[in-house]
Amino acid sequence: MAVSTPPRRASRAPTEPGSARPPGRGRGLLARATLLLAVPAVVVLVVFFVVPALRLLWLSVTTPEPGLGNYTAILTDEVSLTVVLRTLGMAAIVTVVCLLVAYPYAYLMTIVSGRWRAVLLAVVLIPFWTSLMARTFAWVVLLQDNGLVNTVLGAVGIGPLRMLGTTAGVTVAMAQVMLPFVVLPVYTTMRGIDRKLVDAALSLGARPVAAFRQVYLPLSFPGVAAGATLVMVLSLGFYVTPSLVGSPQQSMLAQFISVQVNQLVNFGAAGALAVALLVVTLVLLGGVALLTRTRGTRSSAGAGVAGGLV
Amino acid sequence: MTGSPVLRRTLAVLGVLVGVWLVVPTLIVVPLSFSGEDSFAFPPRSWGVQHYVTFFTEQSWLTALLVSLQLAVIVTVVATVLGTMAAFALARSRFRAKGAVDGLFLAPLIVPGIVVAVAMYAAFLGWGLIGTPTGFVVAHTVLALPFVTVNVTAALSGFDRTLERAAASLGASAWATFRSVTLPIIRPGVLAGALFAFVTSFDEVVVSMFLQSPNLQTLPVRMFTSVTNEVDPTIAAASTVVLVVSTALLGLASVTRRNRRHA
Structure with a gap:
C-alpha cells in the first residue's frame, strides 16, 4: 500500500490551488490538504477490503x-x-441461554454495592480481555470426556456426559x-430504569411478579433486544469455537463456507453464503441501531469490539 | 423489588456460578501449561516447565511466535500511522460523502470475520498474496485500522482547537503545531489505538487461517491446527503466553484511555 499512495497524492495536489476560491483561500486549501491525510488509509481499505468484497459478490453471481443459482442453492x-x-x-x-443468564446477572449488578458492581463488571469483561484462541483451547480441555466439567458433574452424580463435539x-x-454482549446493553438499560415506577406499581397493590412483568420487563426490553x-x-458467523x-x-455456516473454499474451491457457493450472511448481519444490526436510537441505549460499541473477536 | 432476601441470595449464587463459568476457562491454561505430563489431564499429577521449553525451542512453535510478533509490530506501526492521519483528517473536514467514509472505517469491525476471510482469500489468490508477509500485513492492517481511528477520533472530539490556533497565530507551521500541540494531547488515544491494533493482529485467527501457507503461519493458526490435528500439550504454554501478552496490552490500553478521560 505504501507503493500505491504517493502517486495519488501527487496527482491530486496540483489541482488544489486552482479549485480553492479566493476569499476563503487559505482555509479551504488547508482543509483540503488535511483531507489528503485520509487518502492512504482509504486506499488500503478500498483496495484490500472493498474490492475483495465486491469481487466475492461478483463471483457469487458469475461462477x-x-x-x-448460488443463492437459490442455499435454500434448495x-x-x-x-x-x-x-x-x-x-x-x-x-x-436464549445468554439472555437467561445475562438478565438476572445484569439485574444483580444494579442492586449490589459499588464495589461488587465493579467486580461483576470486571468478570463479565474477561472475554473482551483474553485471547479467543486460548479460551477455546481451554474449553476443549475442560469439555473432554475425562475433563474438569465431567469431573464436577460426576461429583454431583451426573454423567459422564459427552460434551466435546x-x-x-x-x-x-x-x-x-x-x-458480555448481552450483559452490557441489558445492564445499561436497567441502570436507566426509574425504580420509582416499580415502587408505584407495588404501592398501588401490584404483586412483585406483576410489577416486574408489567413495568420492569417492558422498560428493560431495549437492552434485551439489542x-x-x-x-x-x-x-451466525462464528468460526473458531464451533470448529474446535x-x-x-455438525458444522455451522462459517465452517461450511470454509469447506466450500478450501476443499471444494467453490467460490460461487461460498460467495453467495458469505453475502447472505453479511446481508442478514447488516439488517439485524440496522434494526438494533434503529431501536437503540429511538430508545436511547448505547450498545453499538459492543458490536464494534465483537467483529474483532469472532 | 430489590428487597426479598430469597431473591437476593438466588441472584448471588447465580453471580458466583457465572463468575466461575467466565473465569475458569480463561485461567485454566495457566496451571495446565506447568503440567509435567504429556497429556491434558487436569489437575496435573506432576509439575514442570517442559512445555515452555518445547514452545521456545521447537521450530514450528518458535517460528510461529516470531512471525506473529513481527507481524503485530509492523501492523501496529502501519495501522497507527495511517489511522491517526485518517482520524485527524476526518475530524477536521466536512464533506458530502463523510458518512460513507466513516462507515468504511467501521466496516471491518461489523462484517463477520468469515466473510472478510473468504473475500480476501479469493482476491489475494489472484494477486499472489496468499502465504506472503505482504498479504498478512495488509489484511491485519485492514482489521486493525478501525480500532485506531475509533480511539483517535474519540481523543480528537474533546480537543480544544483554540490551542492549535494559538500556536498557528504565534507562527508555528502546521506540522510544528501538530507535533508540539495536537499530538501530545491526543497521545493517549493514539497509544490505546496502537495497543488494540497490536492485539488485533496478534490474536487474529480466521483471516490468518485463510492466508496462511505451510511456510508462513501465525501463532494462533499454529494453535488452531494443534487443537484439530494433534494432542500436543505445548499449546497450553502457547495459550498462556498469548493470554499474558494480549491481556497485559489490553489492560495497558484501558489504563491509557482512563487517563485520557481524567486529563
Missing part, C-alpha cells in the same frame, strides 16, 4: 455460471439448507464468549 441444496437451519437453531439456543458443549463454550440481536449476529469444540459432521 460457475451467470445467474442467481439439502446439505446447505441443513447447515443454514442448524446455524439458525444454534444461534437461537445460544441467544455435541450441541451442549458448543452452546456452553459459545455462550461464554457471547455473554443484546439478543448482537449474540444472534455473532453466533463442535464436530465436523
Whole structure:
C-alpha cells in the first residue's frame, strides 16, 4: 500500500490551488490538504477490503455460471439448507441461554454495592480481555470426556456426559464468549430504569411478579433486544469455537463456507453464503441501531469490539 | 423489588456460578501449561516447565511466535500511522460523502470475520498474496485500522482547537503545531489505538487461517491446527503466553484511555 499512495497524492495536489476560491483561500486549501491525510488509509481499505468484497459478490453471481443459482442453492441444496437451519437453531439456543443468564446477572449488578458492581463488571469483561484462541483451547480441555466439567458433574452424580463435539458443549463454550454482549446493553438499560415506577406499581397493590412483568420487563426490553440481536449476529458467523469444540459432521455456516473454499474451491457457493450472511448481519444490526436510537441505549460499541473477536 | 432476601441470595449464587463459568476457562491454561505430563489431564499429577521449553525451542512453535510478533509490530506501526492521519483528517473536514467514509472505517469491525476471510482469500489468490508477509500485513492492517481511528477520533472530539490556533497565530507551521500541540494531547488515544491494533493482529485467527501457507503461519493458526490435528500439550504454554501478552496490552490500553478521560 505504501507503493500505491504517493502517486495519488501527487496527482491530486496540483489541482488544489486552482479549485480553492479566493476569499476563503487559505482555509479551504488547508482543509483540503488535511483531507489528503485520509487518502492512504482509504486506499488500503478500498483496495484490500472493498474490492475483495465486491469481487466475492461478483463471483457469487458469475461462477460457475451467470445467474442467481448460488443463492437459490442455499435454500434448495439439502446439505446447505441443513447447515443454514442448524446455524439458525444454534444461534437461537445460544441467544436464549445468554439472555437467561445475562438478565438476572445484569439485574444483580444494579442492586449490589459499588464495589461488587465493579467486580461483576470486571468478570463479565474477561472475554473482551483474553485471547479467543486460548479460551477455546481451554474449553476443549475442560469439555473432554475425562475433563474438569465431567469431573464436577460426576461429583454431583451426573454423567459422564459427552460434551466435546455435541450441541451442549458448543452452546456452553459459545455462550461464554457471547455473554458480555448481552450483559452490557441489558445492564445499561436497567441502570436507566426509574425504580420509582416499580415502587408505584407495588404501592398501588401490584404483586412483585406483576410489577416486574408489567413495568420492569417492558422498560428493560431495549437492552434485551439489542443484546439478543448482537449474540444472534455473532453466533451466525462464528468460526473458531464451533470448529474446535463442535464436530465436523455438525458444522455451522462459517465452517461450511470454509469447506466450500478450501476443499471444494467453490467460490460461487461460498460467495453467495458469505453475502447472505453479511446481508442478514447488516439488517439485524440496522434494526438494533434503529431501536437503540429511538430508545436511547448505547450498545453499538459492543458490536464494534465483537467483529474483532469472532 | 430489590428487597426479598430469597431473591437476593438466588441472584448471588447465580453471580458466583457465572463468575466461575467466565473465569475458569480463561485461567485454566495457566496451571495446565506447568503440567509435567504429556497429556491434558487436569489437575496435573506432576509439575514442570517442559512445555515452555518445547514452545521456545521447537521450530514450528518458535517460528510461529516470531512471525506473529513481527507481524503485530509492523501492523501496529502501519495501522497507527495511517489511522491517526485518517482520524485527524476526518475530524477536521466536512464533506458530502463523510458518512460513507466513516462507515468504511467501521466496516471491518461489523462484517463477520468469515466473510472478510473468504473475500480476501479469493482476491489475494489472484494477486499472489496468499502465504506472503505482504498479504498478512495488509489484511491485519485492514482489521486493525478501525480500532485506531475509533480511539483517535474519540481523543480528537474533546480537543480544544483554540490551542492549535494559538500556536498557528504565534507562527508555528502546521506540522510544528501538530507535533508540539495536537499530538501530545491526543497521545493517549493514539497509544490505546496502537495497543488494540497490536492485539488485533496478534490474536487474529480466521483471516490468518485463510492466508496462511505451510511456510508462513501465525501463532494462533499454529494453535488452531494443534487443537484439530494433534494432542500436543505445548499449546497450553502457547495459550498462556498469548493470554499474558494480549491481556497485559489490553489492560495497558484501558489504563491509557482512563487517563485520557481524567486529563
